[in-house]
Amino acid sequence: MSITLADARLVTPGGVHPGWLTIEDGRITYVGQGQAPTGNGHGLGGRLVVPGxxxxxxxxxxxxxxxxxxxxxxxxxxxxxxxxxxxxxxxxxxxxxxxxxxxxxxxxxxxxxxxxxxxxxxxxxxxxxxxxxxxxxxxxxxxxxxxxxxxxxxxxxxxxxxxxxxxxxxxxxxxxxxxxxxxxxxxxxxxxxxxxxxxxxxxxxxxxxxxxxxxxxxxxxxxxxxxxxxxxxxxxxxxxxxxxxxxxxxxxxxxxxxxxxxxxxxxxxxxxxxxxxxxxxxxxxxxxxxxxxxxxxxxxxxxxxxxxxxxxxxxxxxxxxxxxxxxxxxxxxxxxxxxGIDDRAGSIEAGKDADLVVLSDDLQVEAVMKRGAWIAEPPAP
CATH class of the missing domain: 3.20.20.140 (Metal-dependent hydrolases)
Incomplete structure (x- = not known):
């Protein structure tokens, strides 16, 4: 099953980027900048996403x-x-x-x-x-x-x-x-x-x-x-x-x-x-x-x-x-x-586990995902 998280501000090792990512079988498969593909994606309303x-x-x-x-x-x-x-x-x-x-x-x-x-x-x-x-x-x-x-x-x-x-x-x-x-x-x-x-x-x-x-x-x-x-x-x-x-x-x-x-x-x-x-x-x-x-x-x-x-x-x-x-x-x-797990965890990059935290502007936790499954689902954007 593939999941797309769109309309997010992704905190990656290279910076904070407005963008989107796709997840399949518990792993991040793609990290994109800008607008997600039309009609595809769970919108996060511009919220921050950091690695778990x-x-x-x-x-x-x-x-x-x-x-x-x-x-x-x-x-x-x-x-x-x-x-x-x-x-x-x-x-x-x-x-x-x-x-x-x-x-x-x-x-x-x-x-x-x-x-x-x-x-x-x-x-x-x-x-x-x-x-x-x-x-x-x-x-x-x-x-x-x-x-x-x-x-x-x-x-x-x-x-x-x-x-x-x-x-x-x-x-x-x-x-x-x-x-x-x-x-x-x-x-x-x-x-x-x-x-x-x-x-x-x-x-x-x-x-x-x-x-x-x-x-x-x-x-x-x-x-x-x-x-x-x-x-x-x-x-x-x-x-x-x-x-x-x-x-x-x-x-x-x-x-x-x-x-x-x-x-x-x-x-x-x-x-x-x-x-x-x-x-x-x-x-x-x-x-x-x-x-x-x-x-x-x-x-x-x-x-x-x-x-x-x-x-x-x-x-x-x-x-x-x-x-x-x-x-x-x-x-x-x-x-x-x-x-010794930085090859699969610790940052938002393609190929790594989809361990993610969704944060509000004041850095409060709004949602948590572990290996592609929501522990706490995000609110509506």
Whole structure:
């Protein structure tokens, strides 16, 4: 079945163009400029169309938490985020016992095979106790190659990323093992020096887990991990653009240093996303959400976010000053490259999956399409 979307403003890597596109068997087959063929097409009334958002760091939503490993809840969380434009979601786990991590990984792998999730991310347990944030310090472990191999095996080919602190004993070996297994090594939740971070990059680390957060701050005599991660062309930096985790000025600094090609917006969302204020659980830790900000009940440490990718996209344009093309890149194409799926996702181009978000002039989500099927249909033009 062929579908034509006409009378749209298409946000492509080459610019924003009035035009149209055709879709067949879930893929974009043609992207045209100007008027669509006469009498053919679903008119969008001049609305913006951007590629579906890709979230590579997400712990849940709609009251469900991916670390719990509950298939029904995980599916509900993925569906909630899809309604906000995220057509590709990686399920992030938090530090836990090896038994709990293995069980959750196995359960989530089933959803990956069903196409509901795009992969699994281990955020821990090989992270720094000094920078563990909302992770339970009691379950943190020294990096172990055998343990990591067992977790990857439990994922049945669906483990996509590991967050690890490069200064820990044995960490560099696990980074190398991750890369060899096709798993992206992300450096974060780390108390590393500048030099230790550089060693992690040389070993194969190519992502900075939520840059600025859970790592030493920039200092002119002790630059630490932030400087090493921002300046290395091999590293993509994650940013949580929710107005809580990072000041807009620091967002702009990261965008200028890394550019859209090395910046990936993430949500770091947890179960409260879409539900509201109250008390929740992230892994084994109790979290209180107040005015949309999630913090540990004990100690007040920031504990993930209640962000959705459409909000992150909108803030990137309206508050950080990114163009629509740049915002589409940091919300879609750059994360697609991190996952190694940019040949079929992340931008509006012929041959790629028809994962699309229709936006109003003020960048509110009005419709979402995943692989050629509407998740939420557009209003009449």
């Amino acid at each position: 958002f890709i979230d590579i760091h997400n712990h849940g939503g709609a009251g469900a938490s991916f670390p719990q490993g509950d298939p029904e809840g995980a599916a509900r969380a993925a569906a909630f985020h899809a309604g906000h434009g995220t057509t590709t979601t990686v399920a992030s786990l938090v530090s836990g016992s090896l038994e709990d991590l293995g069980a959750a990984t196995s359960a989530l792998a089933d959803l990956c095979e069903d196409g509901l999730l795009a992969g699994i991310h281990f955020e821990g347990p090989y992270i720094s106790a000094a920078r563990c944030g909302a992770h339970d310090p009691g379950v943190l472990r020294t990096p172990d190659r055998g343990e990591f191999a067992a977790l990857v095996k439990a994922g049945r080919g669906h483990v996509r990323m590991l967050t690890i602190a490069p200064e820990l004993p044995g960490a560099l070996d696990v980074v190398r093992d991750a890369v060899a297994a096709g798993v992206t090594a992300a450096l974060g939740h780390s108390d590393a020096t500048y030099e230790q971070t550089q060693a992690g990059i040389e070993a194969g680390g190519t992502v900075a887990t939520h840059l600025y957060n859970a790592m030493p701050s920039l200092h002119h005599r002790s630059p630490g991990p932030i400087a090493a991660l921002l300046q290395d062309e091999r590293v993509t930096v994650e940013l949580i653009n929710d107005g809580v985790h990072v000041h807009p000025a620091m967002l702009r600094l990261a965008f200028k240093a890394a550019g859209a090609g090395r910046t990936a917006l993430i949500t770091d969302a947890m179960a409260a996303t879409g539900i509201g204020d109250g008390e929740y659980v992230l892994g084994s830790m109790r979290v209180r959400v107040s005015d949309g900000a999630a913090r540990l009940v004990e100690g007040g440490t920031i504990a993930g976010s209640t962000l959705t990718m459409d909000v992150a996209f909108r803030r990137a344009v309206q508050l950080a000053g990114l163009s629509l093309v740049e915002a589409a890149q940091v919300a879609s194409l750059t994360p697609a490259r991190v996952l």
